[in-house]
Amino acid sequence: SLVAAAGSERVVRSMPNTPALIGQGIAGLYARPAVSADERTAVEQLLAPTGRTLWVEREDDLDAVTALSGSGPAYFFFFVEAMMAAAVDMGLTAEQGRRLALATCSGAAALGLASDETPTTLRERVTSKGGTTYAAITSMQGDAVDEAIRRAVLAAQKRAAELGREFG
Known part of the structure; x- marks a missing residue:
């Protein structure tokens, strides 16, 4: 130990x-x-x-910290990779997609940190019923992206606990 x-x-x-x-x-x-x-x-x-x-x-809470923030940058980059692929599908270059995705995510994170509003409220402010963001969020909800993310983070927490027991 x-x-x-x-x-x-x-x-x-x-x-x-x-x-x-x-x-x-x-x-x-x-x-x-x-x-x-x-x-x-x-x-x-x-x-x-x-x-x-x-x-x-x-x-033991460090297992949750590991799952959320220790591994979290990889989740973020995974999301950016998907946005870059979508950019290419829409006719932009991968580099344009990278720049747009990273700047958008960085700005959204800065806004979230600077705001007293919840992430849900901030998301809802961008989402107009019947608009483009609504279409994207509805698609992700239909694919249960939120549940997939929760399962992934919980899998990371479980693995962190296993590693903690192995290396005590």
Whole structure:
């Protein structure tokens, strides 16, 4: 275990993600009870250049953090790949699709972070009944994309827990 390897009960576990490479990441953190408030603050300061931090109460919650944000960048890029393929299907170049998809996703993420509105409200504001966004959302709902995403994230959480048990 980490406690045995460290030779101390004062252990903090961290699950960062790849956007940390450009200072835009988020790291999930769990501190054992022996870690002081000052030590928690020191960990936050150490990780500040990589982006944000989020403390969880239970060590097992890091499995959910891993599934959501550790693996999350791959889900995002998978979505961008699909948007790029659709761009090509519509006559744009893959590069045009990449630029449009990445800028759109980046802007939407920034809007979500800056807004007090829920993601549902922000989505609904873009979706006019009978409009283009409505057609796309209805298509995704018909294909149960939301359920597929939930199943995928839960599969990642399950695998994170399995790996945690394997490597203790």
